[in-house]
Amino acid sequence: MCLTLIRRELLANLMTFRFLVAMVVTLSLVVANTVVLIADYERRLISYDTAVKQHYQKFLKRASTYSEVEGEILVDRPPNPLSIFNAGLDRRLGNSITASHTFVPTLWDTRSHSADNPFLNLFSSVDLVLIFQVILSLLALLFAHDAIAGEREAGTLRLTMANSVSRPIILLAKYISAMACLILPVVMSLLLALILFSVSGSISLSGDDWFRISGILFTSIIYLSVFYLIGLLISVVTRRTATALMLSMVIWSTLVLIYPSLSVFTVNRLWQTPSQLEAAYREIEQIWEAFEREQTDFLRNDSVDGEDPNFNVPPSGSYGAYQISDPITLKYFKVETRLWTRIDPDSEPQIPHVKDYFQFSEPRRIRAAEKTWQVRQKTLDHVYVRKANVAKNLMRLSPASMYDFATEAWAGTDFYGIENFITTVQQYRQTIIDYFYDKKAFSSRKWFSIDQGKVDWSDLPQFSYHRADVSTNVKHASGNIACLFLINVALFMTTFLIFVRQEV
Amino acid sequence: MWHITKRELYNNLNSLRFALTTVLLLALMITNAVRHIREHPKRVQKYHDAVVESMNRLTAIADASLYDLAQKGPGDLYKKPSVLHFCAEGGETLLPDRINGGGLGSVQFWSLAYPDANINMMNVGPDISQIDWAFIIGYILSLIALIFTFDAISGEREHGTLRLTLANAIPRRTVLIGKFLGALISTTIPFMLAVLVNLLMLSTASAIHLNTQAWGRLGIILLIALLYTCLFLGLGLLVSARVQRSAVSLVILLLTWVTVVVFMPSTLASLASGFSSSMSRDEYWDRYGQSDRKFRHENHVWARAKGLDERTLRKRGEFFTIMAANKEHLNEGFLTSKITQVQRARASTSISPATLLQHLLEAFAGTGLDRHQQFIENVQRYAREYREFVVDMDRGDPESRHIMGVREGMSQKPVNPEAVPKFEDTFNIGKDFNTAATKLLLLSLFVVVLLAGAYLAFVRVEI
Numbered sequence: 001m002c003l004t005l006i007r008r009e010l011l012a013n014l015m016t017f018r019f020l021v022a023m024v025v026t027l028s029l030v031v032a033n034t035v036v037l038i039a040d041y042e043r044r045l046i047s048y049d050t051a052v053k054q055h056y057q058k059f060l061k062r063a064s065t066y067s068e069v070e071g072e073i074l075v076d077r078p079p080n081p082l083s084i085f086n087a088g089l090d091r092r093l094g095n096s097i098t099a100s101h102t103f104v105p106t107l108w109d110t111r112s113h114s115a116d117n118p119f120l121n122l123f124s125s126v127d128l129v130l131i132f133q134v135i136l137s138l139l140a141l142l143f144a145h146d147a148i149a150g151e152r153e154a155g156t157l158r159l160t161m162a163n164s165v166s167r168p169i170i171l172l173a174k175y176i177s178a179m180a181c182l183i184l185p186v187v188m189s190l191l192l193a194l195i196l197f198s199v200s201g202s203i204s205l206s207g208d209d210w211f212r213i214s215g216i217l218f219t220s221i222i223y224l225s226v227f228y229l230i231g232l233l234i235s236v237v238t239r240r241t242a243t244a245l246m247l248s249m250v251i252w253s254t255l256v257l258i259y260p261s262l263s264v265f266t267v268n269r270l271w272q273t274p275s276q277l278e279a280a281y282r283e284i285e286q287i288w289e290a291f292e293r294e295q296t297d298f299l300r301n302d303s304v305d306g307e308d309p310n311f312n313v314p315p316s317g318s319y320g321a322y323q324i325s326d327p328i329t330l331k332y333f334k335v336e337t338r339l340w341t342r343i344d345p346d347s348e349p350q351i352p353h354v355k356d357y358f359q360f361s362e363p364r365r366i367r368a369a370e371k372t373w374q375v376r377q378k379t380l381d382h383v384y385v386r387k388a389n390v391a392k393n394l395m396r397l398s399p400a401s402m403y404d405f406a407t408e409a410w411a412g413t414d415f416y417g418i419e420n421f422i423t424t425v426q427q428y429r430q431t432i433i434d435y436f437y438d439k440k441a442f443s444s445r446k447w448f449s450i451d452q453g454k455v456d457w458s459d460l461p462q463f464s465y466h467r468a469d470v471s472t473n474v475k476h477a478s479g480n481i482a483c484l485f486l487i488n489v490a491l492f493m494t495t496f497l498i499f500v501r502q503e504v
Numbered sequence: 505m506w507h508i509t510k511r512e513l514y515n516n517l518n519s520l521r522f523a524l525t526t527v528l529l530l531a532l533m534i535t536n537a538v539r540h541i542r543e544h545p546k547r548v549q550k551y552h553d554a555v556v557e558s559m560n561r562l563t564a565i566a567d568a569s570l571y572d573l574a575q576k577g578p579g580d581l582y583k584k585p586s587v588l589h590f591c592a593e594g595g596e597t598l599l600p601d602r603i604n605g606g607g608l609g610s611v612q613f614w615s616l617a618y619p620d621a622n623i624n625m626m627n628v629g630p631d632i633s634q635i636d637w638a639f640i641i642g643y644i645l646s647l648i649a650l651i652f653t654f655d656a657i658s659g660e661r662e663h664g665t666l667r668l669t670l671a672n673a674i675p676r677r678t679v680l681i682g683k684f685l686g687a688l689i690s691t692t693i694p695f696m697l698a699v700l701v702n703l704l705m706l707s708t709a710s711a712i713h714l715n716t717q718a719w720g721r722l723g724i725i726l727l728i729a730l731l732y733t734c735l736f737l738g739l740g741l742l743v744s745a746r747v748q749r750s751a752v753s754l755v756i757l758l759l760t761w762v763t764v765v766v767f768m769p770s771t772l773a774s775l776a777s778g779f780s781s782s783m784s785r786d787e788y789w790d791r792y793g794q795s796d797r798k799f800r801h802e803n804h805v806w807a808r809a810k811g812l813d814e815r816t817l818r819k820r821g822e823f824f825t826i827m828a829a830n831k832e833h834l835n836e837g838f839l840t841s842k843i844t845q846v847q848r849a850r851a852s853t854s855i856s857p858a859t860l861l862q863h864l865l866e867a868f869a870g871t872g873l874d875r876h877q878q879f880i881e882n883v884q885r886y887a888r889e890y891r892e893f894v895v896d897m898d899r900g901d902p903e904s905r906h907i908m909g910v911r912e913g914m915s916q917k918p919v920n921p922e923a924v925p926k927f928e929d930t931f932n933i934g935k936d937f938n939t940a941a942t943k944l945l946l947l948s949l950f951v952v953v954l955l956a957g958a959y960l961a962f963v964r965v966e967i
Contacts, residue, residue, distance in 0.1 A: 018755035025759040029767055036775045043778060054786060092623070092631065107628065114785035118621035119846045122595040122873060123773035123853075124633065135762055142755055242655075245754070246521045249651060250528060257643055258532065264632045265539060388629030395630060404630075415628050 005165065005173035013143060013181040022139045023185050029131050030189040034196045037084040037127065042202045044079040044091070047115040051076050051096060054114075064454040066441040067337045067358070073099045075428060075463040076113070077421050080413055081203045084193070085216055086129040086404070088413030092121070097422070099429045099463070101366050101436065104373035107422050108329040108380060128193060129407045132186060132220050133400050134256060137227040139185075141248040143178045144231025148499065149244045167500050175228070175492075182224045190217060208470050215410040215477060222484045223403040227252075229491035236499045256400045263394040271387050277330065280379040284332045284372050288323075291368040292334070298360050302353055311354050317341040317450075330376045333369060336361075338448035351445065359443040366433060388415070399487060402480045409477035412467050416476050420468045428463045435461060505678045505685075508669070512686025516652060522690060525648045529698035532640050537705035539635065540590035545711035547585040554582045554602070563921040570901070570915040573924065574894040574908070576607045577614025581886065583879045584929040586870035587718050590706070591725055592862065593634040594872030598622065603883045613828035613909060616887055618839040618880070638865045641729045642858045643765060645695055646736045650757045652687045653740025655750035657962065662750060680741065680962050684955070687737050692730065699726065721868045721933065728868070731947055732861045736761075738954030745962040768856035776852035783841040792834050799830065812912055814905075821909025839880075846873060860947045867940040870931045874939055879929055886927045893925050 013019060055074040063069045076096050083090035094110025103109075112118060151157040160170060190213065197203045205213075231248050238244040320337040343351065395401035408414040441447055446455050516522055558579045565572045580602045589596065600619040607614035633639055660666035669679060703722070706712055714722075740757055747753040800807070806819040850873065853859040866872030898904050898915050907913025 017752045021752075021756055021759060025763060029763060029771075033767070033771055036771055036778075039778050040774055089628065093628070094623070112623065114787075115781070117777075117782045117842045117845055118623050119598075119842050119873075120777050120849070121598055121621065121623060122846060123777070123849065124631075124770045126767060126770045126774065131767070134766055135759065138758055138762065139755075142751075142758070146751070243520055246519075246524060246651070249521075249647075250524045253528070253644065253647060258528070258635075260630065261632045261635050261639070262535060264630065265535060265635060269539070269542065385628060388627070391629045401630070418628075 002169050002173055005160075005170060006177045009174055009177035010180060013178060018142065019181060022135070022142075023188075026131065026135055026139075026185045026189060027192060029135070030128060030192055031196070033126050033128065033131065034084065034193045038196060038200045038203065041079055041081060041084060042200070045202060047113045048076055048078050048095070050115065051113045055096075060457060063457070064450045065337075065339050066436065066439075066444060066447040066455055068339055069432075070100050070102060070335050070337050071098055073432065073463075075099055075425055075465075077110075077418075078465065080411065080417070080467065081205065082209060082212060082411035083127070083413050084203075085127060085213070086407045086411040086413055087125045087127045088408040088411060089415060089418050090411075090413040091125060093418055097425055099425055099432060101362070101369070101429065101433050102335050103331075103333040103369050104376075104429065105422065105425050106373070106377060106380065107418060108384070109331060128189070129216070129220075129404065131189070132223070133403055136182060136185060136220075136224055137256060137400065138252060140178075140182055140224050140227035141231040141252050143181065144228050145235050145244040145248045146241045147174050147178070147232055148235040149238055149241045150235075152239075153241055168496060171232075171496060171499055175232070178228055179221070179225060182228065183221055186217065186220050186224070208467075211470050212410045212412070212473055215473065216407050219403060219406045219410065219477065219481055219484070222481060222488060223399060226399045226484055226487050226491065229488060229495060233491055233495045233498070236495050236502065255398045259398045260395050260401050263397070264391045267387065267391040267394060271390065276379050277327065277383060280330055280375050281327050281332070283375050284330060287368050287371045287375070288332060288334055291364055294364055295361050298357065302356065311350050311357070313340070313347040313350050313354070314344060316343075330379060332372060334365070340449040340451065342451045343449055354448060355443045355445065358447050362436075362442040362447075385415070396480070396483065399484060402484055406477045406480035406484070409480070410473050412473055414476060416472065417468065420472070421465060424465050425463070428461075431461045505682045508674075508679060508682025509685040509689070512656075512683055513689055516686065516690035517693075521648075521651055522694065525651070525691075526694035526697060528644065529640065529648075529694050530701060532635055532644060533698035533702035534705070536590055536635050536637065536640065537702045540706060541709040541712060544585070544587070544589060547589070548711075551582055551585055551601075554580065558582070559926065562924060562926075566919040566921040566924050568918060570894065570897050570904075570917060570919050571911045573919055574891075574898075574914060575611070575613055575911075578605045578886070578890055578927060580604050580606065581883050581927045582929065583876070584931070586875070586931065587712065587714060588721060588725075588869035589871060590636055590702075591722070591869035592638040592865040592871050593636045594638075594862075594866040594869070594875070596871050599873070599876045603880065605883070605887065607828075611824060611911075613824045615828040615832035615835070616883065617832075617835055637725065637729075637869075638862050640698075641732060641865070642861050645691070645729065645733055646765060646858070647761060648694075649687070649691050649733050649736035650740045650761055652691050653683075653737050654744055654754040654757050656683045656687060656741060657744040658747055658750040658753045659744075661748070676963050677959065680745075680959060684737060684741060684958075687740070688730075688734065691733055691737070695729070695733075717933065721870075725865055725868050728861065728864050728944070728947070731944075731951060732857065735857055735947065735951045735954060738951060738958050741958035742954055742961055745958055745965055764856050765858040769853050769859045769862070772853045772855065773849045776849040777845060780845050780848055782845040783838050788834065788838040792831070795830055795834065796827070799827065814907075817905070817907045817910050817913045821907045821913055824909040843873070843877065854943065854946065857947060857950055860943050860950075864940055864943050864947070867937075867943075868933075870933075875931065878932065878935060882929055883927070886925065889925050893923075897923075 051074075055076065059069075059072045059074070063072045074096055075098075079095075080090045093107070094112050096113055097105045097110045099105060148157065151160070161167070194213075197205065230251060231244075234244050234247045234251070238247065317339040318337075319339075321335065323332075323334045325332045392401075392405065396405070405414065409416070411417075412420075436442060445452060558581070561579045562573075565576050581604075583599075583601045585596075585601075598621050600622055602619065604617040604619065605614055655662075657666065660669070666679075670676065707714060739760065743756050743760075744750070744753050747756065803819070803823050806816070806823045809816045809820055811817075850859075850863070854863070863872070863874075867874055895908070897919060898906055898908070901915035901917055903917075904915035905913045
């Protein structure tokens with residue numbers, strides 16, 4: 001009996017004009033957007049490749065001494081191919097960052113590639129998930145709004161019940177067949193998108209990516225089920241199809257279009273930027289003041305007279321000592337670079353002192369940078385990340401946002417995905433420091449002078465970035481998926497209870 | 505005809521959709537007003553503080569000498585925030601609010617430097633559309649217009665009442681116009697109610713002053729909103745007349761709406777921005793470095809020349825003025841290449857009525873990219889004025905040797921700060937109207953085509 005019902009419902013849904021229209025619109029939107037998004041991805045990939053090459057060439061050209069490495073090692077974040085599914089923060093946040101021993105990079109120190117036009121951010125971005133989020137949820141509600149109310153109006157519900165079919169079976173049959181109809185466009189869209197991927201050739205998907213894409217598919221199904229059940233609940237509760245339709249439309253526009261903006265607005269209104277920034281900035285300044293004191297103490301106590309920054313060596317080449325600070329992002333560090341082109345034989349006795357000085361100061365600089373980072377990370381997390389998280393939590397009341405966050409996590413374009421990149425850069429910084437220690441760079445003559453040749457950078461470890469493995473994606477997506485699932489269960493139970501007790 | 509309009513109106517006013525849309529629009533408009541009341545005074549305050557600081561700097565320089573005025577420049581020039589910011593946000597957070605016009609160091613001459621769009625790297629939160637009028641009208645009001653018309657004809661046909669109506673000696677045209685007016689009035693009532701509440705809140709707020717010109721612009725914005733509503737009413741009637749069942753009509757309308765309003769603007773923009781590319785930052789710096797190096801290489805003797813004879817001074821002066829002019833020229837070219845790319849993409853999105861509305865609202869609210877370009881032009885005009893003023897003042901001083909670009913060649917007398925031209929960013933509605941007129945025409949064309957389509961469809965359809 002159940003099968004008969006499912007078949008009837010399936011045919012009733014599939015053979016309609018509305019299903020055809022929805023299918024055509026969804027698929028054409030998916031194709032159009034996938035083509036555009038692939039082109040965009042390829043552009044970003046080219047921009048990334050050029051940036052990587054240019055940064056390395058510039059580095060080789062500019063860094064002749066070890067100390068000149070400062071600010072010259074730029075590492076780049078490759079575009080995420082899954083950003084086609086959900087763009088998230090992938091396009092919005094900077095994709096280039098410096099790795100140096102004087103400074104621990106964070107999310108707030110990134111900058112964009114040189115080929116990117118920041119004014120293009122005036123346009124809102126589209127991704128495939130947005131199509132599902134907007135169109136298929138609408139379709140789910142349209143399928144559901146007359147599922148019960150329509151049959152009741154037409155009187156066919158009574159006829160069905162006159163046969164010995166239990167009410168749960170009717171409900172279940174309707175649910176299963178409608179879900180089958182909704183899954184069809186999702187699966188076909190994904191297939192089309194994947195075909196376009198393979199045609200373009202620029203996107204290579206790994207085995208993990210396939211798992212992530214199936215994760216997105218799974219989340220999409222749960223999401224559509226939520227909207228179908230919302231529609232079904234409305235259909236059961238209301239007497240007339242027209243009323244059910246209006247209620248569904250209002251709920252849809254609220255959940256999908258309005259609520260996310262409203263909640264972010266509320267958070268922005270209520271959330272005052274904490275005043276910790278100033279205190280943290282002072283703390284960081286003190287760290288560097290302490291570092292400078294140590295430096296001057298060292299210079300005062302060493303055997304050379306005076307505190308000349310050139311160590312009484314006649315100047316040749318270039319000398320740079322500067323400080324970079326920004327109270328808003330709490331960026332703060334001090335740098336000393338030197339490039340002596342030649343050293344007089346007379347000055348040769350001074351050289352051990354110079355070596356001693358750098359061997360003393362640079363490890364302390366590294367320590368100061370790390371201390372700065374600890375203060376900074378804590379404060380910036382508190383000021384910027386917590387606000388974003390509060391907004392996100394408030395937005396979670398809408399299944400549309402939950403779906404967005406879950407797919408973002410699957411695609412790895414969420415906050416954690418970007419943070420993962422930053423962590424990799426921080427590890428790379430550590431590798432560079434280890435490399436310096438290995439080479440005894442701080443106490444080396446090549447730290448400050450090229451009179452005995454330039455530094456050979458051929459064995460400098462190269463930066464490579466791989467996206468976090470699937471378990472991270474699962475970890476960050478699972479919360480939202482579980483929530484969506486719970487909503488499903490709750491909605492189904494409510495609909496079921498109401499329908500069972502209702503008079504037809 | 506009035507009879508039909510009235511009947512439609514009563515039908516709609518009593519319906520659930522009317523109540524729901526009223527609540528929805530009211531909630532959105534109140535949010536919009538609250539947001540503006542809270543944020544606008546802050547924006548204005550920030551602007552005033554910045555301008556005052558800039559003026560103080562200018563006064564101090566003018567008190568020093570004319571040479572300082574000529575060398576250090578007018579300082580940062582700020583964009584005046586629009587009082588109608590609540591109508592269209594227009595990416596104002598992304599667009600820079602100033603142009604730097606200050607000199608570096610003690611001898612180099614000032615030049616205009618255009619800051620890049622400020623991407624908010626601090627914002628790791630979700631990216632969300634602002635609740636401004638452009639959103640409320642563009643998304644919500646158009647949806648409401650469709651919801652009021654999707655069953656206007658097909659619903660009556662299903663019930664058989666359409667035949668009854670036509671059995672009376674009423675021409676079909678009259679029926680259609682009556683239905684159109686009925687739907688128009690019933691969508692306008694909740695919208696106008698919400699707008700009234702919104703404007704009431706804004707005009708009673710002490711910190712916000714809407715002048716006559718602003719009210720005039722608001723009037724035009726409301727007319728545009730009405731035109732935009734007509735467009736979607738026409739679409740709704742057209743589909744409703746063509747399609748047999750109202751359920752199908754709704755599906756077609758909603759999907760068209762989603763495509764046109766939600767997807768077309770961003771997809772087309774992203775497609776069109778791929779066709780052209782802008783100068784990259786590296787390319788800009790390369791060009792700048794090359795021309796700067798070349799010029800310095802050829803003329804570097806004059807930069808440090810100490811002689812006070814006429815020729816040396818003239819050459820030195822030229823060195824600094826040409827350097828500044830060159831820098832400004834390249835910087836402007838860099839900005840233009842970026843803005844041109846965006847403008848091209850924007851132009852291609854004009855096929856979507858939703859973008860047309862967005863652009864029109866931005867034009868009349870005085871926000872967005874067009875306004876930013878107007879600001880840039882204002883600044884450039886002011887820069888010319890400022891430079892001419894310096895030359896004129898220098899001519900007026902008999903002790904000066906009239907050699908621009910070097911301290912020894914220019915007037916050393918302090919200048920009356922009152923006489924120095926001040927930068928005031930003005931918003932010229934006439935200029936905006938020219939750019940907006942074509943878009944307005946295009947929007948009207950859409951409306952006419954859709955209404956004519958609805959008429960033709962309804963006249964020929966079998967009932």
